[in-house]
Amino acid sequence: MHMQKSWWQKKFKKAGLRLTGPRLVIIDILSQTNNHLSAEEIYLTLRRENKSNNIGLTTIYRTLDVLVRLGIVYKFDFGDGRTRYELSEGPNGFHHHHHLVCTGCGHIVDYTDFIDEEKELLDRTEKGLAKKYNFSIHHHLIQFYGLCEHCR
Amino acid sequence: MHMQKSWWQKKFKKAGLRLTGPRLVIIDILSQTNNHLSAEEIYLTLRRENKSNNIGLTTIYRTLDVLVRLGIVYKFDFGDGRTRYELSEGPNGFHHHHHLVCTGCGHIVDYTDFIDEEKELLDRTEKGLAKKYNFSIHHHLIQFYGLCEHCR
DNA sequence: GTTGTATTGATAACCATTATCATTAATGAG
DNA sequence: CTCATTAATGATAATGGTTATCAATACAAC
Ligand SMILES: [Mn+2]
Ligand SMILES: [Mn+2]
Ligand SMILES: [Zn+2]
Ligand SMILES: [Zn+2]
Numbered sequence: 001m002h003m004q005k006s007w008w009q010k011k012f013k014k015a016g017l018r019l020t021g022p023r024l025v026i027i028d029i030l031s032q033t034n035n036h037l038s039a040e041e042i043y044l045t046l047r048r049e050n051k052s053n054n055i056g057l058t059t060i061y062r063t064l065d066v067l068v069r070l071g072i073v074y075k076f077d078f079g080d081g082r083t084r085y086e087l088s089e090g091p092n093g094f095h096h097h098h099h100l101v102c103t104g105c106g107h108i109v110d111y112t113d114f115i116d117e118e119k120e121l122l123d124r125t126e127k128g129l130a131k132k133y134n135f136s137i138h139h140h141l142i143q144f145y146g147l148c149e150h151c152r
Numbered sequence: 153m154h155m156q157k158s159w160w161q162k163k164f165k166k167a168g169l170r171l172t173g174p175r176l177v178i179i180d181i182l183s184q185t186n187n188h189l190s191a192e193e194i195y196l197t198l199r200r201e202n203k204s205n206n207i208g209l210t211t212i213y214r215t216l217d218v219l220v221r222l223g224i225v226y227k228f229d230f231g232d233g234r235t236r237y238e239l240s241e242g243p244n245g246f247h248h249h250h251h252l253v254c255t256g257c258g259h260i261v262d263y264t265d266f267i268d269e270e271k272e273l274l275d276r277t278e279k280g281l282a283k284k285y286n287f288s289i290h291h292h293l294i295q296f297y298g299l300c301e302h303c304r
Numbered sequence: 305g306t307t308g309t310a311t312t313g314a315t316a317a318c319c320a321t322t323a324t325c326a327t328t329a330a331t332g333a334g
Numbered sequence: 335c336t337c338a339t340t341a342a343t344g345a346t347a348a349t350g351g352t353t354a355t356c357a358a359t360a361c362a363a364c
Contacts, residue, residue: 016341018329018330018331018342019330019331020341020342021329022343023342054344055343055344056344056345057321057344058344058345059342061320061321061322062342062343063342077231079229081319082319082320100287103290109285109287111281113277113284114273114281121270121273125270128265128266129252129261129296133252133261133263135252135254135261135298135299135300135301136298137296137297138255138299139296139297139298140295140296140297141293141295142293144281144287144292145289145290145293146282146287146289146290147290148285148286148287149286149287152288170360170362171361172310172311172361173312173360173361174312190351206313207313208314210314210315210352211311211312214311214353233321234350234352
């Protein structure tokens with residue numbers, strides 16, 4: 001009974017990193033939610049669901065760092081004082097989106113509206129900036145801030 | 153000999169806040185640079201230039217908080233572990249721009265290229281999102297990340 | 305000038321994230 | 335499968351940017 005290798009397992013192989021219990025469990029937690037979890041939230045979820053005896057908070061931070069380096073996870077600052085993480089890709093491939101952030105309650109909306117137009121403009125902007133300022137650009141960040149209907 | 157009121161003095165008045173020495177000095181520091189200063193950098197600049205006997209770091213944080221609330225200063229996280237601040241407006245009015253961040257050395261470029269096109273798309277996006285998700289949107293954030301020629 | 309109150313600064317506390325280091329376990333060779 | 339190598343882990347302490355406290359100070363309205 002061999003499990004098919006998921007998209008992220010290959011990345012570990014290629015980087016020469018070990019597929020450990022904690023790493024599998026943390027990716028599992030992230031793939032089970034649409035939320036943008038903080039390290040502590042992952043930690044608490046693990047304890048609550050008894051997913052693994054006791055993974056240290058330190059390991060969560062280290063693992064997230066690895067996942068970000070491998071491009072498996074994206075890292076965000078939404079201004080609430082803690083870094084938040086989200087899987088970069090689901091089983092159905094990338095889900096390119098940007099964020100709408102409520103500065104009242106911290107609620108976050110993943111939106112894909114206008115993404116195609118944005119992408120076109122961003123590509124053009126990226127090329128222009130790269131040339132003019134001699135940068136090699138790797139990624140971008142777009143966020144809208146406001147108040148949700150509840151916090152209005 | 154009456155000094156003309158600057159754009160930000162009115163905001164203090166309207167908000168019923170006092171125009172104190174420390175506040176004036178901190179705004180002065182920010183208006184004297186194109187850099188995106190952290191609280192500690194402002195603190196050190198003050199001591200170095202002897203702008204005022206001894207303004208406490210606490211006061212810097214509190215003042216920056218006030219300035220952000222009044223819209224006199226913008227607050228940014230460029231991923232280097234400290235919050236950075238920038239005057240929202242110069243003597244010649246707003247200078248709308250976005251940021252290009254070097255993840256190697258932290259160097260930041262203010263760019264205005266493509267701003268008009270971005271603005272058009274952003275306005276449209278903003279309206280669309282506001283309606284669809286029932287948000288009142290106040291501001292947005294656009295940043296490009298990469299490596300400058302030095303860090304390549 | 306007097307007065308009421310917002311503001312300040314020294315200090316301690318907070319809290320998310322990192323560094324340390326001895327212990328454990330994933331992996332590849334045999 | 336067994337073993338040896340060494341990356342990874344977890345308990346703990348430390349770090350560092352930011353906040354809370356509170357008595358002392360200084361705006362600004364009269
Ligand atoms: Mn998201
Ligand atoms: Mn800027
Ligand atoms: Zn809200
Ligand atoms: Zn650089």
